[in-house]
Amino acid sequence: MKLYNLKDHNQQVSFAQAVKQGLGNQQGLFFPLELPEFERTAIDDLLALDFVSRSSKILAAFIGDEIALPPLQERVKAAFTFPAPVITVTEDIACLELFHGPTLAFKDFGGRFMAQMLSYISAADEKITILTATSGDTGAAVAHAFYGMDNVRVVILYPQGKISPLQEKLFCTLGGNIHTIAIDGDFDACQSLVKQAFDDEELKQTIGLNSANSINISRLLAQVCYYFEAVAQLSQEQRNQLVVSVPSGNFGDLTAGLLAKSLGLPIKRFIAATNANDTVPRFLAHGAWQPKTTVATLSNAMDVSQPNNWPRVEELFRRKAWHLNELGFGAVSDDTTKATMRELADMGYISEPHAAIAYRLLRDQLQPGEYGLFLGTAHPAKFKESVEVILGQSLALPEALAARADLPLLSHAMPAEFADLRKFLFNA
Numbered sequence: 529m530k531l532y533n534l535k536d537h538n539q540q541v542s543f544a545q546a547v548k549q550g551l552g553n554q555q556g557l558f559f560p561l562e563l564p565e566f567e568r569t570a571i572d573d574l575l576a577l578d579f580v581s582r583s584s585k586i587l588a589a590f591i592g593d594e595i596a597l598p599p600l601q602e603r604v605k606a607a608f609t610f611p612a613p614v615i616t617v618t619e620d621i622a623c624l625e626l627f628h629g630p631t632l633a634f635k636d637f638g639g640r641f642m643a644q645m646l647s648y649i650s651a652a653d654e655k656i657t658i659l660t661a662t663s664g665d666t667g668a669a670v671a672h673a674f675y676g677m678d679n680v681r682v683v684i685l686y687p688q689g690k691i692s693p694l695q696e697k698l699f700c701t702l703g704g705n706i707h708t709i710a711i712d713g714d715f716d717a718c719q720s721l722v723k724q725a726f727d728d729e730e731l732k733q734t735i736g737l738n739s740a741n742s743i744n745i746s747r748l749l750a751q752v753c754y755y756f757e758a759v760a761q762l763s764q765e766q767r768n769q770l771v772v773s774v775p776s777g778n779f780g781d782l783t784a785g786l787l788a789k790s791l792g793l794p795i796k797r798f799i800a801a802t803n804a805n806d807t808v809p810r811f812l813a814h815g816a817w818q819p820k821t822t823v824a825t826l827s828n829a830m831d832v833s834q835p836n837n838w839p840r841v842e843e844l845f846r847r848k849a850w851h852l853n854e855l856g857f858g859a860v861s862d863d864t865t866k867a868t869m870r871e872l873a874d875m876g877y878i879s880e881p882h883a884a885i886a887y888r889l890l891r892d893q894l895q896p897g898e899y900g901l902f903l904g905t906a907h908p909a910k911f912k913e914s915v916e917v918i919l920g921q922s923l924a925l926p927e928a929l930a931a932r933a934d935l936p937l938l939s940h941a942m943p944a945e946f947a948d949l950r951k952f953l954f955n956a
């Protein structure tokens with residue numbers, strides 16, 4: 529597999545290099561040089577396979593001969609150990625539940641596959657530091673995926689006080705090779721610190737710097753697989769008129785969905801759903817890219833005003849000669865999110881703020897004859913505090929959370945200053 533840097537098309541790297549480096553020169557994102565496509569009949573054959581076999585073939589179509597199919601399949605099997613069920617919510621809408629993994633969010637798919645790929649392509653004695661910023665869920669997925677791996681040190685930055693207490697418990701209580709830092713700032717400040725670290729050649733070389741954010745191509749490719757898994761569970765009729773609504777923050781999930789469509793998966797259109805951090809909806813409505821200061825919302829994993837993956841979305845539209853005006857979009861306020869969660873609960877479906885935003889826009893924009901799917905990106909219990917207040921009922925904690933809820937936090941606190949982070953990375 530060859531990938532090019534979106535900011536410097538002359539920089540081309542292999543899949544292994546892209547996985548190890550994360551970002552290219554000038555902080556450019558890597559993008560596949562070839563965009564594979566399956567014939568309609570090949571898609572039908574793929575859809576008939578089980579999740580792991582099908583996913584291995586999809587990933588092989590991108591990765592090519594860099595990794596042979598049998599070891600790839602072995603790694604996929606080790607990463608994808610939990611299901612992604614499609615749960616019917618109304619007559620014409622279902623939820624693709626992506627939260628049945630160890631940290632109860634869709635990021636388990638990408639995080640676990642990336643850990644598998646990194647360990648496959650690295651020498652046993654190579655020292656690697658994973659530096660990642662999280663708005664809540666990436667941190668947990670990455671921490672759990674890499675926990676206990678000998679040659680990998682993980683450093684996770686998160687905005688102090690801006691993630692849910694249970695989210696924090698899930699990844700800040702592990703210790704060992706997992707270091708967590710509460711930054712005095714918002715998620716964009718954390719993301720900016722990570723970018724500065726990647727610009728620091730000396731640091732990068734000395735500590736073997738790698739990022740596990742959704743900017744890492746291995747995570748995106750893993751996420752392509754569950755869009756196929758969703759369609760595989762639908763009837764032929766539903767497949768023909770499918771609209772998918774994606775709750776978006778950094779826009780990795782939407783990029784993966786669009787890549788699935790570019791492979792030939794029948795998805796009629798997508799809806800890019802955001803909370804009040806609506807840089808993309810405003811851009812799609814008015815054509816001007818004008819990020820505002822990030823505001824805190826109920827759907828904190830989507831509190832991103834400068835979404836990292838957007839250049840990939842634009843590149844894919846350009847390469848495929850699709851038009852951005854085919855992309856549905858919308859932003860949902862916290863008040864509407866709450867009302868929507870209650871509306872869903874009245875229909876017998878307990879959801880959380882991120883999924884509710886995707887449902888709201890899908891419900892409002894779905895046309896007669898279409899079938900809608902919204903992504904359930906996190907387990908409702910992960911946002912227990914807010915969900916219980918909004919719905920007026922209590923939620924049981926799943927085992928993974930219950931086990932960590934009473935452990936002490938092991939995080940360091942740090943101002944949003946690169947000099948402090950640099951010192952930590954050299955010394956920790």
Ligand SMILES: *Cc1c(COP(=O)(O)O)cnc(C)c1O
Nearest residue numbers: 665777778779780781829905906
């Ligand atoms: C990360 C996350 C999102 C946003 O996904 P992106 O790929 O960053 O757009 C949405 N919902 C939840 C629960 C998340 O953890």
